Amino acid sequence: MKPVGRVSLETVEGCLVKSKKDLPFQYILIITAIEAERDAIVRGLLKALPNEVCGEVEGPLRRVGRCIVVAGGVGPASAAASTALAIAGGPSLRYVISAGIGGGFPGAAPIGSVVVASEIVAADLGAETAQGFASVDELGFGSWRVPVDRARAEELAAALRAGGLEATAAPVLTLSTVTGSAETAAELLRRVPGAAAEAMEGYGVATAASMQGIEAMEIRAISNAVGPRDRDAWRIGDALAALERTGMILPEVLDIR
Numbered sequence: 001m002k003p004v005g006r007v008s009l010e011t012v013e014g015c016l017v018k019s020k021k022d023l024p025f026q027y028i029l030i031i032t033a034i035e036a037e038r039d040a041i042v043r044g045l046l047k048a049l050p051n052e053v054c055g056e057v058e059g060p061l062r063r064v065g066r067c068i069v070v071a072g073g074v075g076p077a078s079a080a081a082s083t084a085l086a087i088a089g090g091p092s093l094r095y096v097i098s099a100g101i102g103g104g105f106p107g108a109a110p111i112g113s114v115v116v117a118s119e120i121v122a123a124d125l126g127a128e129t130a131q132g133f134a135s136v137d138e139l140g141f142g143s144w145r146v147p148v149d150r151a152r153a154e155e156l157a158a159a160l161r162a163g164g165l166e167a168t169a170a171p172v173l174t175l176s177t178v179t180g181s182a183e184t185a186a187e188l189l190r191r192v193p194g195a196a197a198e199a200m201e202g203y204g205v206a207t208a209a210s211m212q213g214i215e216a217m218e219i220r221a222i223s224n225a226v227g228p229r230d231r232d233a234w235r236i237g238d239a240l241a242a243l244e245r246t247g248m249i250l251p252e253v254l255d256i257r
């Protein structure tokens with residue numbers, strides 16, 4: 001994959017903007033894993049913001065109005081590095097959002113629905129002990145959770161429902177390995193009761209954002225059930241369609257019209 005590179009103020013705003021203090025407003029950075037996810041978000045944003053055009057800022061970056069959308073790679077490490085690079089080289093940011101497809105826990109988030117994270121949890125960041133999994137919090141060196149603004153998560157989920165999507169606000173897990181068994185799914189729910197979705201980037205994106213004091217969010221459009229591996233049952237097209245519709249609703253909720 002191409003490197004994210006730096007988003008300079010000049011490349012975002014042309015020669016009109018020379019320093020952060022000249023910016024009349026803040027931007028929103030949306031980090032997806034792959035280009036198909038980025039393009040689904042961009043399509044939705046363009047429908048909501050018909051007066052905008054999609055600009056290619058640099059390589060994997062796109063800009064639609066006040067949204068910069070980046071395909072930053074799969075997994076928490078690529079996601080964190082891409083987010084940090086985009087933040088460092090870019091304009092003042094109001095929110096950083098990890099967005100893409102994800103697995104839904106059965107009974108909590110069906111395929112085609114959307115989960116907005118009420119917290120972002122690195123569900124395998126810790127140690128196995130004789131008593132079971134111990135998170136890094138319990139081990140005393142960091143936190144496996146990045147808090148989010150729950151009221152905003154609820155507000156976005158409600159707006160998505162009003163827009164005709166099935167949506168919920170609930171904890172979203174970040175894992176480096178896609179869950180492939182009912183046993184692992186059950187163990188994850190023991191660790192994080194109420195979790196509705198899992199994916200591979202949220203904690204990386206949110207950690208990079210929170211290190212800069214920027215509010216993080218995560219949005220997952222569900223492509224598959226968390227549990228026994230069944231590749232034929234993945235519905236990536238349905239999830240990308242839900243992601244596109246999410247992109248249509250985001251500007252209103254985040255006040256970026």
Ligand SMILES: O=C(O)c1cccc(C(=O)CC[C@H]2O[C@@H](n3cnc4c(=O)[nH]cnc43)[C@H](O)[C@@H]2O)c1
Pocket residue numbers: 033034074075100101102103104175177178179198199200201223224225226231
């Ligand atoms: O297992 C496969 O054959 C397979 C085929 C295509 C894609 C994958 C992925 O693992 C995609 C990972 C990618 O998508 C997100 N994602 C989607 N569903 C899940 C899930 O159930 N658990 C974790 N991650 C998921 C993830 O954020 C990555 O960006 C596999």
